[in-house]
Amino acid sequence: QSVLTQPPSASGTPGQRVTISCSGGSSNIGSNTVNWFQQLPGTAPKLLIYSNDQRPSGVPDRFSGSKSGNTASLTISGLQAEDEADYYCAAWGDSLSGYVFGTGTKVTVL
């Protein structure tokens, strides 16, 4: 059972900005760094954002992350057709809950 809550879906037309929220608590997002993963259909997840707002090499700069308190956000600026995928936030919880993923958000490009 996920303890990080995301909206189930988000959508936009090409070029629009889309923001996905990730709501957690003081024991996970509030205490640890947040990561975001992109999963294209039929493929393994890919790291999109780490340490709240850092992009790995090769990730387009239209993807950005932020964190405030117990909530994190992923923003896609300039939505493109190839961005249609599932997106998951994640963070370390504690020694009892371990690492926790968000519920996932399906992004559709209209």
Added chain:
Amino acid sequence: EVQLVESGGGLVQPGGSLRLSCAASGFTFSSYSINWVRQAPGKGLEWVSYISSSSSTIYYADSVKGRFTISRDNAKNSLFLQMNSLRAEDTAVYYCAKDPFGVGATSFDYWGQGTLVTVSS
């Protein structure tokens, strides 16, 4: 090039056992923590287990605690997941994922392609 290749998945009856392997290459395996993550068909991602670089720190999700055992062989660049007392709800694609930072800042910068475990009679 970093590569993680899982193997060992398959069809197993409820109550049975299975051992998954993850072969790593392209990086200094002994320097990094590794995790298992699973995804049930049509569902979201679920973290399963964490093992530190030296095997000194291990964590499990509550859903598998007492049934699954994670281990690694740094000499052979390999990660394992021994799964016992399997249940239908363990049916999923199992991924191994490299963690560049460790507990507290855990992230998964490289993933394998996954191996499918199906628990059914």
